[in-house]
Amino acid sequence: MFNVEDIRKDFPILSRQVNGKPLVYLDNAATSQTPQQVIDTIVDYYSNYNANIHRGVHTLSQEATDKYEQARHKIQKHFNAQFAHEIIFTSGTTHSINLVANGFSSILKKGDEIIVSALEHHSNIVPWQMLCERTGAILKVIPMNQEGELIMSEYDKLLSNKTKLVFVNHISNALGTINPIEYIIEKAHQIGAAILVDGAQASPHLKPDVQALNVDFYVASAHKMCGPTGEGMLYGKEEWLKKLPPYQGGGEMIAEVTFEKTTYAELPHKFEAGTPNICGGIAFGAAIDYINAIGFDAISKYEHELLEYATQKLIEIEGLKIYGTSKNKTSVISFNLEGIHPYDVGSILDKMGIAVRTGHHCAQPIMDYYKIPGTIRASFSFYNTKAEIDSLVAGVRKAQFMLS
Incomplete structure (x- = not known):
């Protein structure tokens, strides 16, 4: 049985704090975390x-x-x-x-x-x-x-x-x-x-x-x-x-x-x-x-749930735009807040212990196509939770309020 709480116990880094807050690690597309077994x-x-x-x-x-x-x-x-x-x-x-x-x-x-x-x-x-x-x-x-x-x-x-x-x-x-x-x-x-x-x-x-x-x-x-x-x-x-x-x-x-x-x-x-x-x-x-x-069938099913949940929660934020809306996609969401630079949002999220990636993600031609300087990218792995997504959404709302 797939149990995310049991899986999280395999990853020592997920129990640490960043800036006095529990770490919410959503930069998995850059580097995943390492289980104790490895x-x-x-x-x-x-x-x-x-x-x-x-x-x-x-x-x-x-x-x-x-x-x-x-x-x-x-x-x-x-x-x-x-x-x-x-x-x-x-x-x-x-x-x-x-x-x-x-x-x-x-x-x-x-x-x-x-x-x-x-x-x-x-x-x-x-x-x-x-x-x-x-x-x-x-x-x-x-x-x-x-x-x-x-x-x-x-x-x-x-x-x-x-x-x-x-x-x-x-x-x-x-x-x-x-x-x-x-x-x-x-x-x-x-x-x-x-x-x-x-x-x-x-x-x-x-x-x-x-x-x-x-x-x-x-x-x-x-x-x-x-x-x-x-x-x-x-x-x-x-x-x-x-x-x-x-x-x-x-x-x-x-x-x-x-x-x-x-x-x-x-x-x-x-x-x-x-x-x-x-x-x-x-x-x-x-x-x-x-x-x-763990099994890739279980991983794929769970990460798809995280993607759908995060997408639904984020699009409820007024002024938020998601880039990359293909029906066939994996657990990555790139987005921006209207009128706010992605770097500024990422910096505020970091103060809340939330790790996301900001910038062009070594894919500058994509950003040029959309005519944007970069995006805020949240990327999910099988050890992430819906509660962490809730923290991300709350953090994005707070950043929007502070920077608007």
């Missing part, structure tokens, strides 16, 4: 078997290696990759995207076209712009509408035999829109283009099946999934990972090194140069175990 895994690693992996014959190294590779298999199973070596450990979603973009520098040529969407985080825009500068490829953009949805008829028009790559987020971090990635993937493949899906925002709320999606690359970050910061993963189809050159050179990613020539290791080590974030990888696996024990 914290214990981190402490256990550094207390009992901290050692470098893959290279040592001694007991600690072997124990660390086993735990690290077990975590890779957990992630493989979670995302339903066909092979464990299709899971590349990275420092996070941004690292994963840059790894792929760097690899395609040797594949694209001048005049090739790549497509991104208007709903992207900067980390799924800037690397592709840099790729275009290096190769002469042309960047095209799927436009959005007022509801915060991508216009699929325009996407269809952008596709051509010049299209080589398509990049889109599964869920918008700024608006919560769930994009129709099944359609986007299928249409890209029909014209022979590869596709990368940014799953940073989707992975905390649903369970992507990369084989069912038939996606070429899928990326995610542990710190949005109750795991540690500085850890993430890249899923890539084996055929694509074999085509792409290494992103970094160094130890671990080599088969043989001489001054005349270096040959590279097999997957996944080809893309994992240097000593990795060993503890982070193991803790990522522990976070996967934790959220799967």
Whole structure:
């Protein structure tokens, strides 16, 4: 049975106070909180078997290696990759995207076209712009509408035999829109283009099946999934990972090194140069175990209840406007109060112990589309409560009164 009060006991930080008030943490789209089970895994690693992996014959190294590779298999199973070596450990979603973009520098040529969407985080825009500068490829953009949805008829028009790559987020971090990635993937493949899906925002709320999606690359970050910061993963189809050159050179990613020539290791080590974030990888696996024990069906149902409850309460506030009103969205609400800067509202909410995100959320093109400087973003996780939403609503009303 899903019991939010029992779940909250797993998260030590939720019992603290901020500015003399109980913490109401509603910035989960930026970083989720970490349960004690994952914290214990981190402490256990550094207390009992901290050692470098893959290279040592001694007991600690072997124990660390086993735990690290077990975590890779957990992630493989979670995302339903066909092979464990299709899971590349990275420092996070941004690292994963840059790894792929760097690899395609040797594949694209001048005049090739790549497509991104208007709903992207900067980390799924800037690397592709840099790729275009290096190769002469042309960047095209799927436009959005007022509801915060991508216009699929325009996407269809952008596709051509010049299209080589398509990049889109599964869920918008700024608006919560769930994009129709099944359609986007299928249409890209029909014209022979590869596709990368940014799953940073989707992975905390649903369970992507990369084989069912038939996606070429899928990326995610542990710190949005109750795991540690500085850890993430890249899923890539084996055929694509074999085509792409290494992103970094160094130890671990080599088969043989001489001054005349270096040959590279097999997957996944080809893309994992240097000593990795060993503890982070193991803790990522522990976070996967934790959220799967709760169950994504239960998580999705409960978070949808929070979204509906918060939406109804917030729209009752006169002068409040919500951005991103797609019927297919996850537990994110971006809003503004008429005539008041979002930063000022966020500052007052912080004085009441309420943590929200303000600004453009690394999605400046979305804010430019709406002609606003940014929004106040409340993002909910399965450990939030309706009582916390009530506190948010009361805080927004107080901020409106103070700033009007």
